[in-house]
Amino acid sequence: MPPTVDDGGERLPVESSPGTGAGRIAKPVEVGCFARRGDEVTWGEAARGQLRRYREPCPPLDLNEGFASFVPKRRGVTNLLPEQAFERFGGSAYDVVTYRNNLNKICGTPYNNNEPWEIGVRRCRDGRLDLSVRSSQAQQQVDAQTYYGYAFEAACCGDPLAGIDANDEFVVCIRLKVGRHMLFVAAEVDCIDDHHNYVELKTHRLLEARHHAKSFERFKLLKCWIQSYLAGVPTIVFGFKDESGGVQKLQTFRTTDLPSFTTAWSPQTALGFLERTLDFLRTSLAEDAGDDADFRLAYDPAARLLVLEPL
Secondary structure, rough: OOOOOEEEEEEOOOOOOOOOOOOOOOOOOEEEEEEEEEEEEEHHHHHHHOOEEEEOOOOEOOOOOOOHHEOOOOOOOHHHHHHHHHHHHOOOOEOOOOOHHHHHHHHHHHHOOOOOOOEEEEOOOOOEEEEEEEEHHHHHOOOOOHHHHHHHHHHHHHOOOOEEEOOOOOEEHHHHHEEEEEEEEEEOOEOOOOOOOEEEEEEEEEOOHHHHHHHHHHHHHHHHHHHHHHOOOEEEEEEOOOOOEEEEEEEEEEEHHHHHHHHOHHHHHHHHHHHHHHHHHHHOOOOOOOOOOEEEEEEOOOOOOEEEEEE
16 A cells, blocks of 8 residues: 555555565675773774673572663663764765664554554765654653663673663664665664674563463564564574562574464564655655755554654
């Protein structure tokens, strides 16, 4: 179904089928990296010294430890870093610059019936599109569940749980071709294993009933597959926790195996919708305005629509 235009902006209906040309995505290629510690950013190979190494912990693990001293993410600084990285590692071949977070949202949209989202879109004077992360008020709130993820990462890398700073990160810069679009993607990586492969670390509630497993396969595995696949991360380690935040079990998954665990979602549909959305943005913002122009791309789950409107 083609996009439509009305006084509320340009609109793209969301469908749950892949459509033609779905899933045309090339293997991601790393072109650079950076690390952030507090207000200091380190670029290139010098940043690799700050990449943590996976050290399998021994359950049980109490993820509540250190919560009182947790430093949550600051808003406003993050969106500047992909542009700065692009200046160092990018080039004229790219037509989209973004954090992976934005691509995660788009890929998961065909299976998202409840959660609205927004992405900032800047059409640059050279025709490039810069996508920025926009978080809702609810997403900015820090609770125990949010902290558990950071605490699990620290525990898996042999770091103390006291004084965890969510602003510390190691980020890879990736060249990713989706259909006719060449993307420069910044993606945070949790750690590296002894074989020098990246590892994604996740927590989830213990799967104590069949409906828990069904929910895990339908929703959690989809999000984890998208996140890891787009960045070329081959391994995901899950810490399964009880209601009090105690990790009781570890389990390792290969990213490429996740789609085989369920028929509730399809990689082709997710990647096909990403390509379709990029086509929509490129077509809608093709007019040369001369100067940079800012827009908002928003998803309305009730209407099953993407809406692009100027700011």
